[in-house]
Amino acid sequence: CGAPVLLTTCLCCSATCLACRCCPHSKNSIVTRVIYAFILLIGTIISCIMLSPGVEQQLKRIPGFCEGGCETFVGYKAVYRVCFAMSVCFLAFSLITINVRNSRDPRAALHNSFWFFKIAFIIGVTVGAFYIPEGPFTRTWFIVGTCGAFFFILIQLVLLVDFAHSWNESWVDKMESGNSKVWYGALLCVMGLNYALSLTAIVLMYHFYTRPEECALNKFFISFNMLLCIGASVISMLSKVQDSQPRSGLLQSSVITLYTMYLTWSAMTNEPDRTCNPSLLSIFQQIAEPTLAPVENQTSVIIIEAEEPEPSSPYLQWWDAQSVVGLAIFVLCILYSSIRSSSTSQVNKLILVSKDKVIIEDSSPGSSSEVEDGSGPKRVTDNEKEFVQYNYSFFHFMLFLASLYIMMTLTNWYSPDADYSDMGSKWPAVWVKISSSWVCLTIYVWTLIAPVIFPNRDFA
Numbered sequence: 001c002g003a004p005v006l007l008t009t010c011l012c013c014s015a016t017c018l019a020c021r022c023c024p025h026s027k028n029s030i031v032t033r034v035i036y037a038f039i040l041l042i043g044t045i046i047s048c049i050m051l052s053p054g055v056e057q058q059l060k061r062i063p064g065f066c067e068g069g070c071e072t073f074v075g076y077k078a079v080y081r082v083c084f085a086m087s088v089c090f091l092a093f094s095l096i097t098i099n100v101r102n103s104r105d106p107r108a109a110l111h112n113s114f115w116f117f118k119i120a121f122i123i124g125v126t127v128g129a130f131y132i133p134e135g136p137f138t139r140t141w142f143i144v145g146t147c148g149a150f151f152f153i154l155i156q157l158v159l160l161v162d163f164a165h166s167w168n169e170s171w172v173d174k175m176e177s178g179n180s181k182v183w184y185g186a187l188l189c190v191m192g193l194n195y196a197l198s199l200t201a202i203v204l205m206y207h208f209y210t211r212p213e214e215c216a217l218n219k220f221f222i223s224f225n226m227l228l229c230i231g232a233s234v235i236s237m238l239s240k241v242q243d244s245q246p247r248s249g250l251l252q253s254s255v256i257t258l259y260t261m262y263l264t265w266s267a268m269t270n271e272p273d274r275t276c277n278p279s280l281l282s283i284f285q286q287i288a289e290p291t292l293a294p295v296e297n298q299t300s301v302i303i304i305e306a307e308e309p310e311p312s313s314p315y316l317q318w319w320d321a322q323s324v325v326g327l328a329i330f331v332l333c334i335l336y337s338s339i340r341s342s343s344t345s346q347v348n349k350l351i352l353v354s355k356d357k358v359i360i361e362d363s364s365p366g367s368s369s370e371v372e373d374g375s376g377p378k379r380v381t382d383n384e385k386e387f388v389q390y391n392y393s394f395f396h397f398m399l400f401l402a403s404l405y406i407m408m409t410l411t412n413w414y415s416p417d418a419d420y421s422d423m424g425s426k427w428p429a430v431w432v433k434i435s436s437s438w439v440c441l442t443i444y445v446w447t448l449i450a451p452v453i454f455p456n457r458d459f460a
Helices: 002-013 028-050 052-058 076-095 108-112 113-129 137-177 180-208 215-234 239-244 250-268 280-288 319-341 343-349 355-362 392-410 427-453
Strands: none
Touching: 002 280, 028 052, 028 076, 028 108, 028 113, 028 392, 052 076, 076 113, 076 137, 076 392, 108 215, 108 392, 137 180, 137 250, 137 392, 137 427, 180 250, 215 250, 215 427, 239 427, 250 427
Protein backbone atom coordinates (compact mmCIF):
# COMPACT_ATOMS: atom_id res chain seq x y z
CA CYS A 1 0.00 0.00 0.00
CA GLY A 2 0.99 3.64 -0.38
CA ALA A 3 2.95 5.64 2.17
CA PRO A 4 -0.05 7.70 3.40
CA VAL A 5 -2.07 4.54 4.02
CA LEU A 6 0.85 2.88 5.82
CA LEU A 7 1.39 5.95 8.01
CA THR A 8 -2.29 6.15 8.90
CA THR A 9 -2.36 2.45 9.74
CA CYS A 10 0.67 2.78 12.00
CA LEU A 11 -0.75 5.82 13.79
CA CYS A 12 -3.96 3.98 14.50
CA CYS A 13 -2.33 0.66 15.50
CA SER A 14 0.14 -0.35 18.17
CA ALA A 15 3.21 1.65 19.15
CA THR A 16 5.61 -0.97 17.90
CA CYS A 17 4.37 -0.46 14.35
CA LEU A 18 5.95 2.98 14.43
CA ALA A 19 9.35 1.47 15.15
CA CYS A 20 9.13 -1.90 13.41
CA ARG A 21 11.40 -0.89 10.54
CA CYS A 22 14.09 1.00 12.44
CA CYS A 23 14.00 -1.17 15.59
CA PRO A 24 13.51 -4.80 14.49
CA HIS A 25 13.48 -6.20 18.04
CA SER A 26 11.48 -3.42 19.71
CA LYS A 27 9.11 -4.19 22.55
CA ASN A 28 5.67 -2.73 22.94
CA SER A 29 6.31 -1.59 26.52
CA ILE A 30 9.50 0.30 25.60
CA VAL A 31 8.34 2.00 22.40
CA THR A 32 5.12 3.24 23.99
CA ARG A 33 6.98 4.97 26.81
CA VAL A 34 9.46 6.52 24.40
CA ILE A 35 6.62 7.99 22.32
CA TYR A 36 4.89 9.47 25.36
CA ALA A 37 8.19 10.92 26.59
CA PHE A 38 8.73 12.40 23.12
CA ILE A 39 5.28 14.03 23.30
CA LEU A 40 6.28 15.58 26.64
CA LEU A 41 9.53 16.85 25.10
CA ILE A 42 7.67 18.39 22.16
CA GLY A 43 5.31 20.10 24.60
CA THR A 44 8.31 21.51 26.49
CA ILE A 45 9.84 22.87 23.29
CA ILE A 46 6.54 24.49 22.30
CA SER A 47 6.29 26.07 25.76
CA CYS A 48 9.78 27.55 25.33
CA ILE A 49 8.79 28.94 21.93
CA MET A 50 5.76 30.61 23.50
CA LEU A 51 8.11 32.77 25.59
CA SER A 52 9.92 34.28 22.60
CA PRO A 53 9.07 37.95 21.90
CA GLY A 54 7.91 37.35 18.31
CA VAL A 55 5.39 34.71 19.34
CA GLU A 56 4.13 36.89 22.21
CA GLN A 57 3.11 39.56 19.72
CA GLN A 58 1.06 37.02 17.78
CA LEU A 59 -0.57 35.67 20.94
CA LYS A 60 -1.93 39.11 21.77
CA ARG A 61 -4.12 38.87 18.67
CA ILE A 62 -6.14 35.98 20.14
CA PRO A 63 -9.52 37.41 21.20
CA GLY A 64 -9.77 37.72 24.97
CA PHE A 65 -6.35 36.18 25.61
CA CYS A 66 -4.66 39.33 26.86
CA GLU A 67 -7.42 41.16 28.66
CA GLY A 68 -6.57 43.48 31.51
CA GLY A 69 -3.12 44.54 30.26
CA CYS A 70 -0.71 41.61 30.36
CA GLU A 71 2.12 43.01 28.28
CA THR A 72 4.82 41.08 30.12
CA PHE A 73 2.71 38.14 31.26
CA VAL A 74 1.43 36.94 27.90
CA GLY A 75 4.26 34.41 27.45
CA TYR A 76 3.65 32.94 30.90
CA LYS A 77 -0.08 32.66 30.18
CA ALA A 78 0.69 30.76 26.97
CA VAL A 79 2.98 28.36 28.86
CA TYR A 80 0.22 27.82 31.42
CA ARG A 81 -2.22 26.81 28.69
CA VAL A 82 0.16 24.51 26.80
CA CYS A 83 1.12 22.71 30.00
CA PHE A 84 -2.51 22.70 31.11
CA ALA A 85 -3.42 20.77 27.96
CA MET A 86 -0.59 18.26 28.41
CA SER A 87 -1.31 17.71 32.09
CA VAL A 88 -5.07 17.30 31.59
CA CYS A 89 -4.51 14.74 28.82
CA PHE A 90 -1.99 12.77 30.86
CA LEU A 91 -4.28 12.85 33.88
CA ALA A 92 -7.15 11.56 31.75
CA PHE A 93 -4.96 8.72 30.47
CA SER A 94 -3.94 7.96 34.04
CA LEU A 95 -7.53 7.63 35.18
CA ILE A 96 -8.49 5.51 32.18
CA THR A 97 -5.65 3.02 32.67
CA ILE A 98 -6.11 2.38 36.39
CA ASN A 99 -5.62 -1.29 37.27
CA VAL A 100 -4.70 -2.49 33.76
CA ARG A 101 -3.12 -5.93 34.24
CA ASN A 102 -2.13 -7.04 30.74
CA SER A 103 -2.34 -6.09 27.08
CA ARG A 104 -5.55 -8.09 26.64
CA ASP A 105 -7.42 -5.43 28.58
CA PRO A 106 -9.26 -3.17 26.06
CA ARG A 107 -7.85 -0.11 27.85
CA ALA A 108 -4.32 -1.34 27.10
CA ALA A 109 -5.08 -0.94 23.40
CA LEU A 110 -6.03 2.68 24.08
CA HIS A 111 -2.70 3.15 25.87
CA ASN A 112 -0.52 1.46 23.23
CA SER A 113 -2.44 2.36 20.06
CA PHE A 114 -4.57 5.04 18.34
CA TRP A 115 -1.69 7.54 18.24
CA PHE A 116 -3.30 9.69 15.56
CA PHE A 117 -6.41 10.23 17.66
CA LYS A 118 -4.50 10.79 20.88
CA ILE A 119 -2.18 13.37 19.33
CA ALA A 120 -5.18 15.06 17.71
CA PHE A 121 -6.90 15.08 21.10
CA ILE A 122 -3.88 16.76 22.76
CA ILE A 123 -3.66 19.35 19.97
CA GLY A 124 -7.39 20.07 20.25
CA VAL A 125 -7.21 20.56 24.02
CA THR A 126 -4.18 22.84 23.58
CA VAL A 127 -5.94 25.04 21.02
CA GLY A 128 -9.07 25.17 23.14
CA ALA A 129 -7.04 26.14 26.23
CA PHE A 130 -6.02 29.42 24.57
CA TYR A 131 -9.69 30.45 24.45
CA ILE A 132 -10.33 29.84 28.16
CA PRO A 133 -11.42 33.17 29.68
CA GLU A 134 -8.78 34.57 31.99
CA GLY A 135 -10.85 35.07 35.15
CA PRO A 136 -9.43 32.90 37.95
CA PHE A 137 -7.91 30.32 35.57
CA THR A 138 -4.27 31.40 35.79
CA ARG A 139 -4.32 31.86 39.54
CA THR A 140 -6.03 28.50 40.10
CA TRP A 141 -3.66 26.66 37.80
CA PHE A 142 -0.70 28.33 39.52
CA ILE A 143 -1.80 26.71 42.80
CA VAL A 144 -2.31 23.35 41.07
CA GLY A 145 1.08 23.67 39.37
CA THR A 146 2.86 24.50 42.62
CA CYS A 147 1.39 21.48 44.40
CA GLY A 148 1.98 19.14 41.46
CA ALA A 149 5.57 20.29 40.96
CA PHE A 150 6.30 19.80 44.65
CA PHE A 151 4.91 16.24 44.56
CA PHE A 152 6.94 15.52 41.42
CA ILE A 153 10.10 16.60 43.26
CA LEU A 154 9.05 14.57 46.31
CA ILE A 155 8.56 11.36 44.30
CA GLN A 156 11.90 11.86 42.60
CA LEU A 157 13.57 12.25 46.00
CA VAL A 158 12.17 8.88 47.08
CA LEU A 159 13.46 7.30 43.89
CA LEU A 160 16.83 9.04 44.26
CA VAL A 161 17.31 7.53 47.72
CA ASP A 162 16.32 4.12 46.33
CA PHE A 163 18.76 4.62 43.43
CA ALA A 164 21.59 5.41 45.85
CA HIS A 165 20.92 2.24 47.86
CA SER A 166 20.54 0.10 44.73
CA TRP A 167 23.78 1.47 43.28
CA ASN A 168 25.72 0.66 46.43
CA GLU A 169 24.22 -2.83 46.71
CA SER A 170 25.04 -3.58 43.07
CA TRP A 171 28.69 -2.59 43.45
CA VAL A 172 29.05 -4.40 46.77
CA ASP A 173 27.68 -7.58 45.15
CA LYS A 174 30.21 -7.28 42.33
CA MET A 175 32.95 -6.58 44.83
CA GLU A 176 32.10 -9.73 46.78
CA SER A 177 31.69 -11.98 43.74
CA GLY A 178 34.36 -10.64 41.39
CA ASN A 179 37.56 -8.60 41.49
CA SER A 180 37.17 -7.05 44.93
CA LYS A 181 40.09 -4.60 44.60
CA VAL A 182 38.81 -3.08 41.37
CA TRP A 183 35.26 -2.57 42.59
CA TYR A 184 36.41 -1.38 46.00
CA GLY A 185 38.64 1.18 44.30
CA ALA A 186 35.79 2.27 42.02
CA LEU A 187 33.50 2.68 45.02
CA LEU A 188 36.08 4.80 46.85
CA CYS A 189 36.74 6.93 43.76
CA VAL A 190 33.06 7.69 43.16
CA MET A 191 32.47 8.37 46.84
CA GLY A 192 35.50 10.67 47.02
CA LEU A 193 34.50 12.48 43.84
CA ASN A 194 30.98 13.12 45.14
CA TYR A 195 32.27 14.51 48.43
CA ALA A 196 34.91 16.60 46.63
CA LEU A 197 32.28 18.12 44.34
CA SER A 198 30.03 18.78 47.33
CA LEU A 199 32.84 20.53 49.24
CA THR A 200 33.70 22.59 46.16
CA ALA A 201 30.05 23.60 45.83
CA ILE A 202 29.93 24.69 49.48
CA VAL A 203 33.05 26.87 49.08
CA LEU A 204 31.77 28.44 45.85
CA MET A 205 28.33 29.13 47.33
CA TYR A 206 29.87 30.82 50.36
CA HIS A 207 32.07 32.91 48.09
CA PHE A 208 29.53 34.03 45.50
CA TYR A 209 26.16 33.86 47.25
CA THR A 210 26.98 35.46 50.61
CA ARG A 211 28.27 38.84 51.75
CA PRO A 212 30.02 39.67 55.04
CA GLU A 213 27.14 41.78 56.36
CA GLU A 214 24.29 40.48 54.23
CA CYS A 215 22.67 37.31 52.88
CA ALA A 216 22.01 35.78 56.30
CA LEU A 217 19.42 33.42 54.84
CA ASN A 218 21.88 32.04 52.29
CA LYS A 219 24.44 31.51 55.04
CA PHE A 220 21.82 29.59 56.99
CA PHE A 221 20.84 27.45 53.98
CA ILE A 222 24.44 26.49 53.18
CA SER A 223 25.55 25.91 56.78
CA PHE A 224 22.43 24.06 57.87
CA ASN A 225 22.39 21.72 54.89
CA MET A 226 26.12 21.09 55.26
CA LEU A 227 25.60 20.05 58.89
CA LEU A 228 22.66 17.86 57.92
CA CYS A 229 24.76 16.10 55.28
CA ILE A 230 27.57 15.54 57.77
CA GLY A 231 25.06 14.15 60.26
CA ALA A 232 23.56 11.81 57.65
CA SER A 233 27.03 10.55 56.68
CA VAL A 234 27.91 9.89 60.33
CA ILE A 235 24.62 8.04 60.91
CA SER A 236 25.26 5.78 57.93
CA MET A 237 28.48 4.57 59.57
CA LEU A 238 27.12 3.94 63.09
CA SER A 239 27.59 0.41 64.37
CA LYS A 240 23.87 -0.18 64.99
CA VAL A 241 23.02 0.95 61.47
CA GLN A 242 25.78 -1.25 60.05
CA ASP A 243 24.49 -4.24 62.04
CA SER A 244 20.97 -3.87 60.65
CA GLN A 245 22.16 -2.82 57.16
CA PRO A 246 25.66 -4.18 56.45
CA ARG A 247 25.66 -2.61 52.98
CA SER A 248 24.88 0.87 54.19
CA GLY A 249 27.82 3.16 53.61
CA LEU A 250 29.23 6.45 52.46
CA LEU A 251 28.49 5.94 48.75
CA GLN A 252 24.78 6.55 49.33
CA SER A 253 25.58 9.45 51.65
CA SER A 254 27.86 11.05 49.06
CA VAL A 255 25.16 10.87 46.38
CA ILE A 256 22.57 12.42 48.70
CA THR A 257 25.07 15.09 49.83
CA LEU A 258 25.87 16.09 46.26
CA TYR A 259 22.20 16.29 45.30
CA THR A 260 21.44 18.32 48.45
CA MET A 261 24.12 20.84 47.50
CA TYR A 262 22.58 21.09 44.04
CA LEU A 263 19.14 21.77 45.51
CA THR A 264 20.66 24.38 47.83
CA TRP A 265 22.29 26.17 44.90
CA SER A 266 19.10 25.89 42.85
CA ALA A 267 17.08 27.41 45.68
CA MET A 268 19.43 30.38 46.09
CA THR A 269 19.43 31.11 42.36
CA ASN A 270 15.69 31.78 42.61
CA GLU A 271 15.97 34.52 45.24
CA PRO A 272 14.75 37.92 44.04
CA ASP A 273 17.57 39.82 45.83
CA ARG A 274 20.34 40.16 43.25
CA THR A 275 22.84 41.14 45.95
CA CYS A 276 22.71 37.58 47.26
CA ASN A 277 21.88 35.99 43.92
CA PRO A 278 24.36 37.06 41.23
CA SER A 279 23.74 35.74 37.76
CA LEU A 280 25.77 32.75 36.67
CA LEU A 281 27.27 34.75 33.80
CA SER A 282 28.53 37.43 36.18
CA ILE A 283 30.14 34.71 38.32
CA PHE A 284 31.97 33.37 35.27
CA GLN A 285 33.11 36.90 34.43
CA GLN A 286 34.52 37.35 37.93
CA ILE A 287 36.43 34.10 37.63
CA ALA A 288 37.72 34.94 34.15
CA GLU A 289 38.83 38.52 34.89
CA PRO A 290 42.47 38.60 36.08
CA THR A 291 43.36 40.53 39.22
CA LEU A 292 45.96 43.15 38.28
CA ALA A 293 48.70 43.90 40.83
CA PRO A 294 49.43 47.59 41.54
CA VAL A 295 52.46 49.01 39.70
CA GLU A 296 54.55 51.94 41.07
CA ASN A 297 54.85 55.23 39.17
CA GLN A 298 51.94 54.29 36.96
CA THR A 299 49.09 56.59 36.26
CA SER A 300 45.94 55.06 37.57
CA VAL A 301 43.00 54.94 35.28
CA ILE A 302 39.52 54.56 36.63
CA ILE A 303 37.25 52.53 34.39
CA ILE A 304 33.59 53.14 34.86
CA GLU A 305 31.43 50.31 33.71
CA ALA A 306 28.61 51.37 31.47
CA GLU A 307 25.24 50.44 32.78
CA GLU A 308 23.12 48.21 30.65
CA PRO A 309 20.33 50.17 29.00
CA GLU A 310 16.92 49.58 30.45
CA PRO A 311 14.34 48.37 27.96
CA SER A 312 11.77 50.98 27.05
CA SER A 313 8.91 48.60 27.72
CA PRO A 314 8.56 45.80 30.22
CA TYR A 315 10.25 42.67 28.95
CA LEU A 316 10.17 39.23 30.45
CA GLN A 317 13.64 37.69 30.56
CA TRP A 318 13.19 34.03 31.43
CA TRP A 319 16.36 32.75 29.81
CA ASP A 320 18.96 33.64 32.44
CA ALA A 321 21.83 31.22 32.85
CA GLN A 322 20.35 29.50 35.90
CA SER A 323 17.09 28.82 34.08
CA VAL A 324 18.85 27.44 31.01
CA VAL A 325 21.09 25.14 33.07
CA GLY A 326 18.26 24.05 35.35
CA LEU A 327 15.85 23.44 32.49
CA ALA A 328 18.39 21.43 30.51
CA ILE A 329 19.16 19.22 33.51
CA PHE A 330 15.58 18.69 34.55
CA VAL A 331 14.21 18.03 31.05
CA LEU A 332 16.65 15.11 30.84
CA CYS A 333 15.78 14.00 34.37
CA ILE A 334 12.06 14.29 33.71
CA LEU A 335 12.22 12.24 30.53
CA TYR A 336 14.30 9.56 32.25
CA SER A 337 12.49 9.51 35.58
CA SER A 338 9.03 9.53 34.02
CA ILE A 339 9.95 6.29 32.27
CA ARG A 340 12.09 4.71 34.98
CA SER A 341 9.89 5.48 37.98
CA SER A 342 6.82 3.79 36.51
CA SER A 343 8.37 0.32 36.54
CA THR A 344 6.56 -2.24 38.64
CA SER A 345 9.28 -2.51 41.28
CA GLN A 346 9.61 1.25 41.69
CA VAL A 347 5.85 1.72 42.04
CA ASN A 348 5.68 -1.01 44.65
CA LYS A 349 8.36 0.78 46.67
CA LEU A 350 6.27 3.95 46.59
CA ILE A 351 2.87 2.39 47.36
CA LEU A 352 4.25 -0.37 49.67
CA VAL A 353 3.04 -3.39 47.70
CA SER A 354 4.33 -6.82 48.66
CA LYS A 355 7.67 -7.70 47.12
CA ASP A 356 6.59 -11.29 46.35
CA LYS A 357 4.08 -10.05 43.81
CA VAL A 358 6.83 -8.33 41.86
CA ILE A 359 8.84 -11.54 41.61
CA ILE A 360 5.84 -13.45 40.25
CA GLU A 361 5.06 -10.76 37.67
CA ASP A 362 8.65 -10.31 36.56
CA SER A 363 9.05 -14.05 36.02
CA SER A 364 5.89 -14.45 33.96
CA PRO A 365 6.10 -15.78 30.41
CA GLY A 366 4.76 -12.53 29.02
CA SER A 367 7.79 -10.63 30.31
CA SER A 368 10.32 -12.49 28.21
CA SER A 369 12.32 -10.45 25.79
CA GLU A 370 11.04 -12.34 22.76
CA VAL A 371 7.98 -14.44 22.12
CA GLU A 372 8.33 -17.22 19.63
CA ASP A 373 5.78 -18.96 17.47
CA GLY A 374 6.09 -21.59 14.79
CA SER A 375 7.96 -19.32 12.42
CA GLY A 376 10.60 -18.21 14.93
CA PRO A 377 11.15 -14.98 16.89
CA LYS A 378 8.90 -12.08 16.01
CA ARG A 379 10.38 -8.80 14.85
CA VAL A 380 8.04 -6.89 17.19
CA THR A 381 6.97 -8.50 20.44
CA ASP A 382 4.08 -7.88 22.76
CA ASN A 383 5.77 -8.59 26.08
CA GLU A 384 2.70 -7.73 28.16
CA LYS A 385 0.24 -10.51 27.27
CA GLU A 386 0.34 -11.94 30.81
CA PHE A 387 1.40 -8.97 32.93
CA VAL A 388 2.23 -5.36 32.16
CA GLN A 389 5.89 -4.42 32.44
CA TYR A 390 5.10 -1.11 34.16
CA ASN A 391 2.17 0.56 35.82
CA TYR A 392 0.27 2.41 33.08
CA SER A 393 -1.68 4.65 35.42
CA PHE A 394 1.34 5.68 37.49
CA PHE A 395 3.35 6.31 34.33
CA HIS A 396 0.78 8.81 33.07
CA PHE A 397 0.48 10.32 36.54
CA MET A 398 4.23 10.96 36.53
CA LEU A 399 3.91 12.68 33.14
CA PHE A 400 1.04 14.73 34.59
CA LEU A 401 3.25 15.91 37.46
CA ALA A 402 6.19 16.42 35.09
CA SER A 403 4.05 18.74 32.93
CA LEU A 404 3.24 20.84 35.98
CA TYR A 405 6.89 20.95 37.01
CA ILE A 406 7.91 22.11 33.52
CA MET A 407 5.24 24.81 33.69
CA MET A 408 6.51 26.12 37.02
CA THR A 409 10.16 25.97 35.92
CA LEU A 410 9.57 27.91 32.70
CA THR A 411 7.54 30.57 34.50
CA ASN A 412 10.08 30.87 37.37
CA TRP A 413 7.35 29.90 39.87
CA TYR A 414 5.91 33.36 39.29
CA SER A 415 2.63 34.15 41.04
CA PRO A 416 0.15 35.61 38.52
CA ASP A 417 -1.37 38.06 41.03
CA ALA A 418 1.98 39.66 41.85
CA ASP A 419 3.28 42.99 40.55
CA TYR A 420 3.84 42.79 36.78
CA SER A 421 6.56 45.45 37.00
CA ASP A 422 8.80 43.07 38.94
CA MET A 423 9.08 39.89 36.91
CA GLY A 424 12.07 38.41 38.71
CA SER A 425 12.48 35.23 40.66
CA LYS A 426 10.13 34.67 43.56
CA TRP A 427 10.30 33.13 47.01
CA PRO A 428 7.92 30.17 46.42
CA ALA A 429 10.57 28.48 44.27
CA VAL A 430 13.20 29.08 46.95
CA TRP A 431 11.20 27.42 49.70
CA VAL A 432 9.97 24.55 47.54
CA LYS A 433 13.52 23.63 46.55
CA ILE A 434 15.15 24.15 49.93
CA SER A 435 12.39 22.18 51.65
CA SER A 436 12.93 19.45 49.04
CA SER A 437 16.54 19.16 50.17
CA TRP A 438 15.40 18.69 53.76
CA VAL A 439 12.81 16.10 52.72
CA CYS A 440 15.48 14.26 50.74
CA LEU A 441 17.78 14.05 53.75
CA THR A 442 14.89 13.06 56.02
CA ILE A 443 13.90 10.20 53.72
CA TYR A 444 17.49 8.99 53.50
CA VAL A 445 18.06 9.09 57.26
CA TRP A 446 14.76 7.27 57.79
CA THR A 447 15.88 4.44 55.50
CA LEU A 448 18.94 4.12 57.74
CA ILE A 449 17.32 4.18 61.17
CA ALA A 450 13.98 2.48 60.36
CA PRO A 451 15.45 -1.07 60.49
CA VAL A 452 17.01 -0.20 63.86
CA ILE A 453 13.76 1.13 65.29
CA PHE A 454 11.62 -1.68 63.83
CA PRO A 455 13.93 -4.73 63.75
CA ASN A 456 11.07 -7.17 63.13
CA ARG A 457 9.97 -5.56 59.85
CA ASP A 458 11.44 -6.32 56.45
CA PHE A 459 12.62 -3.13 54.70
CA ALA A 460 14.43 -4.87 51.86
